[in-house]
Amino acid sequence: MTAALILNAVSRHFGNTKAVDSVSLSIQPGQFVGVIGRSGAGKSTMLRLINRLIDPTAGSISFGATDITALKGKALRDWRRDCAMIFQQFNLVDRLDVLTNVLIGRLAEHGFASSMAMRFSDAERTMAIQALDRLDMAPKALQRAGTLSGGQQQRVAIARALVQKLRIMLADEPIASLDPGNATRVMEALRSINSEDGLTVLVNLHTLDTARAYCDRIVAMRFGRVMFDGTAAQLTDDVVRDIYGSDGLAEFNEAVTSTSIKAGAHPAPIPA
Amino acid sequence: MLPPDIWQSWAEFSEIAKGLGETLSMAFLGTLLGAAIALPLSFLGARNINRLNILRLGVRRGYDFIRAFETLILALIFIRAFGLGPLPGILAIAVSEIGTFAKLFSEAIENTSEKPIEGFRASGGSRLQQIRFGLLPQVNPVILSVLLYNFESNVRSGTILGIVGAGGIGFLLSDRISAYKWDEAWSIIFLIIIMVYVIDYLSGILRKRIIGTWEAAK
Numbered sequence: 425m426t427a428a429l430i431l432n433a434v435s436r437h438f439g440n441t442k443a444v445d446s447v448s449l450s451i452q453p454g455q456f457v458g459v460i461g462r463s464g465a466g467k468s469t470m471l472r473l474i475n476r477l478i479d480p481t482a483g484s485i486s487f488g489a490t491d492i493t494a495l496k497g498k499a500l501r502d503w504r505r506d507c508a509m510i511f512q513q514f515n516l517v518d519r520l521d522v523l524t525n526v527l528i529g530r531l532a533e534h535g536f537a538s539s540m541a542m543r544f545s546d547a548e549r550t551m552a553i554q555a556l557d558r559l560d561m562a563p564k565a566l567q568r569a570g571t572l573s574g575g576q577q578q579r580v581a582i583a584r585a586l587v588q589k590l591r592i593m594l595a596d597e598p599i600a601s602l603d604p605g606n607a608t609r610v611m612e613a614l615r616s617i618n619s620e621d622g623l624t625v626l627v628n629l630h631t632l633d634t635a636r637a638y639c640d641r642i643v644a645m646r647f648g649r650v651m652f653d654g655t656a657a658q659l660t661d662d663v664v665r666d667i668y669g670s671d672g673l674a675e676f677n678e679a680v681t682s683t684s685i686k687a688g689a690h691p692a693p694i695p696a
Numbered sequence: 697m698l699p700p701d702i703w704q705s706w707a708e709f710s711e712i713a714k715g716l717g718e719t720l721s722m723a724f725l726g727t728l729l730g731a732a733i734a735l736p737l738s739f740l741g742a743r744n745i746n747r748l749n750i751l752r753l754g755v756r757r758g759y760d761f762i763r764a765f766e767t768l769i770l771a772l773i774f775i776r777a778f779g780l781g782p783l784p785g786i787l788a789i790a791v792s793e794i795g796t797f798a799k800l801f802s803e804a805i806e807n808t809s810e811k812p813i814e815g816f817r818a819s820g821g822s823r824l825q826q827i828r829f830g831l832l833p834q835v836n837p838v839i840l841s842v843l844l845y846n847f848e849s850n851v852r853s854g855t856i857l858g859i860v861g862a863g864g865i866g867f868l869l870s871d872r873i874s875a876y877k878w879d880e881a882w883s884i885i886f887l888i889i890i891m892v893y894v895i896d897y898l899s900g901i902l903r904k905r906i907i908g909t910w911e912a913a914k
């Protein structure tokens with residue numbers, strides 16, 4: 425169902441900035457990969473390249489036998505649907521209710537007319553409710569998305585990804601603006617997508633302890649390049665100092681304490 | 697002194713009521729027609745929709761050009777073209793509103809947040825779907841509130857258009873004045889004031905509700 429995602433010497437330049445600089449990665453199906461690095465290291469740019477929200481300056485990306493970088497039109501939209509992406513700022517439509525925001529994930533399947541009229545089948549609605557239920561959000565289905573808390577909005581965004589029938593989950597700092605309790609719920613939801621549905625998860629994180637607690641594999645970036653690629657155990661203090669720099673480390677440690685998550689301290693709240 | 701004791705029978709008064717209704721309909725249809733034409737133009741003039749700079753700036757100059765025409769002058773032109781009656785009034789309101797609406801709408805479109813649109817793009821939505829689901833929900837309340845506000849002011853200017861011959865209550869008013877029927881003219885003015893007041897009041901309530909929900913969603 426899911427396949428290996430391969431980045432082959434991918435670069436993206438913005439003017440003189442090398443946001444992503446010749447990155448090569450091979451991500452096996454079902455891996456839970458965390459991407460860490462200082463602000464401006466190129467983490468978001470890398471995810472956006474994979475989702476093809478932006479195009480690479482050089483290099484290629486493939487998924488199984490498909491060359492992602494060559495996709496156009498409907499095939500490109502289908503790819504975006506396949507690799508669902510969630511964002512730090514949730515990117516929901518505030519004024520639409522939760523259910524509609526989830527159903528938006530189905531629109532790539534719809535023609536022009538049926539999507540303009542916002543007409544969804546009963547099967548799709550059922551699917552959306554089930555996805556919301558899996559994230560404990562079904563009771564809020566008819567509430568307006570803008571009135572939800574950040575953690576709830578992020579769970580709605582994940583429910584939208586589920587109805588997209590995703591094959592890869594991309595998450596760009598999904599917990600950066602959440603309190604520890606909500607952050608845990610969101611990370612647990614990603615973990616359940618990973619372990620129960622067997623989907624690859626690629627998540628940008630800004631806290632090292634979260635990366636250590638959830639990720640099979642940690643990729644660290646600096647100045648657009650991959651500085652470290654290995655397991656949590658291999659990520660020693662010396663490596664961390666290399667990634668963040670000595671001045672960055674102080675700032676980073678602060679970030680760790682301010683949103684520290686003790687995985688396991690909260691009983692897993694996501695029944696899935 | 698107070699109306700409507702000037703008018704003895706319903707038959708006499710019904711003409712006045714019809715005039716008031718006509719002014720309201722003129723304002724309503726004119727506002728709606730202007731908005732219907734302005735909406736597509738506003739998309740062409742919005743930076744985040746139309747990335748062709750030359751076309752966009754051309755469209756924007758077009759808004760300013762249309763806005764330069766005063767409703768009253770347009771009414772005089774349309775009366776020449778279509779004769780006396782409500783039709784030139786409706787057209788004058790519509791045309792003079794196109795520029796204003798297009799400008800306000802395109803600003804509303806530019807002030808939307810990219811986030812929901814991008815979220816939708818990231819899940820495989822086409823450009824039209826992105827606009828329909830990511831952008832329109834953000835601009836709809838602004839558009840509605842602008843429409844109500846301008847409808848309000850068009851009820852007022854519609855009265856004046858009538859005086860130059862474009863139908864409605866203003867037409868009756870100028871007729872009574874030229875016939876020196878001052879008591880009737882005064883009663884009509886009094887009714888116009890009441891109508892404008894009621895419209896302002898109702899649209900104020902509506903606008904507050906629309907904007908209220910809009911801000912709550914932020």
Ligand SMILES: Nc1ncnc2c1ncn2[C@@H]1O[C@H](COP(=O)(O)OP(=O)(O)OP(=O)(O)O)[C@@H](O)[C@H]1O
Pocket residue numbers: 438441442443444461462463464465466467468469470
């Ligand atoms: N659209 C853009 N135009 C110009 N420069 C950009 C653009 N997007 C990103 N950059 C630059 O590319 C570099 C990498 O940015 P990116 O957003 O990928 O970093 P990040 O690792 O996600 O950082 P953060 O932790 O702050 O989110 C930065 O120097 C940034 O200024």
Ligand SMILES: [Mg+2]
Pocket residue numbers: 467468469596597
């Ligand atoms: Mg980022």
